[in-house]
Structures are given as structure tokens and as C-alpha cells.
Amino acid sequence: MIPRFPLINLSIDAELYRKNSSEWFNSLNNLPEDTLLFIISKNYAHFTDLHSKTHLQLVPVYSALRDGSNFSRNTDLAQINQSGNLISPYYCPNNPKVVSLIKNDFESLHEASPIAGILLDSLEIPFQPPIIGCFCAYCSTLAEEKGINLSQISHEITRKMKNGVNWNWVTKNYPEWLQFRVDSISNLAGKLMITIRKLEPNIFLGMTVPFSYTPEMFGHDYFFLSLYLDLLNFSVNENILGSKKKLLKQIRAVAKKFIGEYRIFLQMKVPHELNVSEIKMGINTLKKNSFDGLIFHVSTLNELKKIIKIGVLG
């Protein structure tokens, strides 16, 4: 059973609060106790610190496939590109060592301090030529079982790459490979869900996805991700609380097709152009559209204070 989440939640980069921590803690403690605080940090000590000084529900934001974490990492986890080279910033979703590594990190996070959930980030295979996907031995074997010849595809793509590979060309020529990329991400999400349930049934597992009209470009299938995970968090760059309601409707239209139990969040920056009552009006629209919550990414104390006004008065 997935819990009901508060409507207004926050995301912060842990490095920020540390510069002025007592003021941040004072402000954070003005928020309702069940508010989820999503924390971008590579350091377990931040979670312990935030747990001892705030009453909020902590949720580490965990970078799943992108390097840059100081959780122990190895190059033998990296994606291999079409020319056989390492794609250094990304890990392969089909590499079994990746699952064990993430499992270990989940365990460490769970032990470090009480957490309400974990929010996965960068669980994706981006299509950003020349980075387009993984052609490692694990992927090749798995693809072969489905009748997909990855080495042939990598040859043709490398040849084509000289003149630029575009999305339409790939969609037309290699739909089965694009499906393979998407399935790789969905399957990993499913495995991680099982991992977290075994570890601690009360910790929810969510995932942030950049909302896109072509989610397969990231290896995403929103339907399966919502089916496997507790929470799908669509991050948007536009101010959807203001006049740009079109995007909101489009996300809603996608989410209406989901089945089973799931929660849908939206994530955005604190809108500077709107005042507190305008933001509250926008949030009411979200509620009417049956979104389960909103995550405001807060970068400054002033932004935090603005959210507190909404949270406390709301």
C-alpha cells in the first residue's frame, strides 16, 4: 500500500544548506512534519545531520546510472558505445554488477538514517549522439535472446554516425533495438523495486523522469515505470502553475492510462514570477487534476521562505 503523500514537498541540494545551516534548519522546521524533503547528496552524513535537526521525512535522491557519486563505482559497470569504448558517465542497466552496487547503496542509505523513501534519478539511456546506448557483452547476450543483433546494429550506426545519426532514422530502421533499450530500463526499475521491498517494505521507491513527448529517447516507458514503482515524478522546466496549463493537461493525459497503484508527482523550480496566492491557485488546479503532489526544488533561503508561506497557510 503506497502512502498518501503531502501535496507540497521540497527538494534541496545538501551542499546549499550547509553554508547557512542553522537558518535552513529553523526554516525547514516551519513546514508540516509529514513534508517530504528530497535531498541531493553524495554524503551519508548529510542525512544523519538533517534527521537529527529537522522533523521532515527524508528521501535521498539517488543517481542510479550516472556516475558522479562517491558511492563506490567501477569502470566495469560503464556502458560501452557502438565503437566499443566506455561511455564514462553512464552505467549499463543490464550489467548484473550494477544491481548489486545499487542494492549495497540502498542498504547503506537505510542504515545511515531513517528515510521515508528513495527517489531514483538518471535511470535512463539517453539518445544524445554520439551517446546512444549500450553495446556491452551483457546487452549483446540479452539482445541475442530476443533475436536482435547488437553488433550488426553498432556497425551500421558507426558507419552512419559520420553523417550524423538522427532519431527518425533510428526509429525507422531499428524499432526493436529502441524497444530493447526501453525494456532494459523498465526491467532494472522492476528489480530495484523488489530489492527495496525485501530491504524494508515501508520505504517507497520513486523515480524522476524529465517529461518528454518521446520518452523512448531516454529509454523510458511511463506505463511500465508507473506499474513497477511507487511514485513517478515528472520534472518540468516550465512554470506549470502559471499560465502554461497545456503541459499539465498533457502529463495528465499520459498518466490517465496508468493502471494499478501509483502516485504521480510534478517537480519544478520555485516560480519567481508568481506570488504566494497565485502559486496556491496553481496547486489547487493540480489537486483537481488528481496529481498526488508537487516537489519544489529550492535553491535559496528566500525560496524556502516562500514555500513555507504556501505550506503553512495551505
Ligand SMILES: [Zn+2]
Ligand atoms: Zn550494456
